[in-house]
Amino acid sequence: MATVEDHHVARMAALALGLSVVEAAVPSPLPGVKPGLANIVTLIVLARYGWRTAAWVSLLRVVAGSLLMGSFLAPGFFLSLSGALCSLLALAAVRRLPPRWFGAVTHSVLAAFAHIAGQLLVVYFWLVPHAGVAYLVPIFAAAALVFGTVNGLVAAHFLRAGLDAFSTEARQQGTAA
Amino acid sequence: MFFANIDPGAHIKTGDWLVLLGGALFTVWLALTLWQGGAADKAIIRSGGKIFREVPLSRDQTIAVPGPLGISTVAIHNLQARIASDPSPRQYCVHQGWLKQAGEIAVCLPNQVSIELAGAQKKYDSLNY
Numbered sequence: 001m002a003t004v005e006d007h008h009v010a011r012m013a014a015l016a017l018g019l020s021v022v023e024a025a026v027p028s029p030l031p032g033v034k035p036g037l038a039n040i041v042t043l044i045v046l047a048r049y050g051w052r053t054a055a056w057v058s059l060l061r062v063v064a065g066s067l068l069m070g071s072f073l074a075p076g077f078f079l080s081l082s083g084a085l086c087s088l089l090a091l092a093a094v095r096r097l098p099p100r101w102f103g104a105v106t107h108s109v110l111a112a113f114a115h116i117a118g119q120l121l122v123v124y125f126w127l128v129p130h131a132g133v134a135y136l137v138p139i140f141a142a143a144a145l146v147f148g149t150v151n152g153l154v155a156a157h158f159l160r161a162g163l164d165a166f167s168t169e170a171r172q173q174g175t176a177a
Numbered sequence: 178m179f180f181a182n183i184d185p186g187a188h189i190k191t192g193d194w195l196v197l198l199g200g201a202l203f204t205v206w207l208a209l210t211l212w213q214g215g216a217a218d219k220a221i222i223r224s225g226g227k228i229f230r231e232v233p234l235s236r237d238q239t240i241a242v243p244g245p246l247g248i249s250t251v252a253i254h255n256l257q258a259r260i261a262s263d264p265s266p267r268q269y270c271v272h273q274g275w276l277k278q279a280g281e282i283a284v285c286l287p288n289q290v291s292i293e294l295a296g297a298q299k300k301y302d303s304l305n306y
Contacts, residue, residue: 031269075286101192109193109200127286135280138208145200156188 009053013060016041020065030136033143036151038065039087039111043104043155051092058084075127079119086118087111104159108152112144217279217294220258222251225289234258234294244288251292258292260285 016038023037038061046054062084066077094102094110120140123133189197222229224242232240232253239261240251247264257275265271265287273283279296 031267097192101190102196103188103190103193105189105193106196109196113200113203127289133282133284134211135282137211138204141200141204141207145197145204148200149197152193153188160188 005053008049009056009060012041012045012053013057013064016057016061017064017068020061021068024069030139033140035147036112036115039108039115040151040155040158042087042091043108043111043152044158046091046095046107047104047155047159051088051095054091055088058088075122078126079122082118082122083115084118086114086121090114103152104156105149105152108155109145109148112148112151113141116140116144212280217256217277217281217296219295220251220253220276221293221295223291223293229290242290244285244290246288249285249288249290251290258294259283260290260292263290264288 019037019041023034026034028034039058041061042054042058045057059081062077062080063072066072066074066080069076071077088111090111090113091107094107097106116137120133120137217234219231219233221231222240222242224244229242230240232238234253234256237254238252240253242249242251244264249263249270250261252259252261254275257277259275260270260273260283263271263285265285267287270283270285270291276283276292276294279294282291282293284291
């Protein structure tokens with residue numbers, strides 16, 4: 001049976017999914033360079049509900065997103081999946097840093113770097129197995145830095161202001177219980 | 178505007194600044210290490226991950242490269258190279274246009290064809306030399 005937590009995960013994954021669909025409509029100068037707005041949701045979920053829930057939201061978004069875009073099990077799907085898995089691994093490590101000094105911006109930037117690293121591993125070991133891709137790496141790294149910072153700032157803003165839907169929801173549940 | 182409400186000073190902690198600085202240095206280091214190609218003098222054409230042909234850029238020519246989806250056409254002209262046509266649906270590699278510098282690369286993922294420009298030797302490292 002679906003628990004309250006399942007509903008939470010589904011709702012947040014749906015929000016992340018909406019963001020990635022919107023983002024897919026925005027043209028990109030280079031395939032692979034995207035703001036990754038859906039990760040804002042992952043970051044907020046990570047801070048509020050912990051790593052397990054964030055992993056659920058992130059992976060559901062990748063699978064459902066690929067079904068929506070029609071890229072399930074195509075190379076693009078494995079790129080997203082490997083990026084998401086590496087990000088999640090990075091987040092698992094990074095969230096152990098003292099929260100007094102390191103916030104959502106750190107989480108976001110390091111997860112963004114892990115994301116491109118994961119994607120480049122798939123590109124290098126599977127799709128284009130030679131070193132030529134290296135030429136694009138600095139561009140991907142710069143994009144990860146910029147978008148990682150912006151997403152981290154947005155997540156930090158929501159977390160601080162308690163504006164996000166999840167916290168209101170959490171509050172309502174708190175009063176109900 | 179939504180972003181106007183976000184005050185970076187309030188949301189970036191001390192450690193975050195260190196991470197941003199580290200990320201920026203890392204990105205610059207990547208660019209300096211990976212973008213040291215000079216003038217290119219040959220094109221390496223790959224199909225399915227294997228080198229299909231290496232051609233000098235000095236002679237203008239058009240080369241047909243077979244891939245799983247069909248034929249990609251590589252054009253060499255005026256010491257530059259490009260993918261002139263490709264059966265891939267999105268045509269990313271065609272839109273990339275002419276490649277001029279050593280180290281530049283155009284990749285047609287769906288058809289598993291790529292061209293990479295290479296120089297005779299590495300340019301001097303202008304930072305250290």
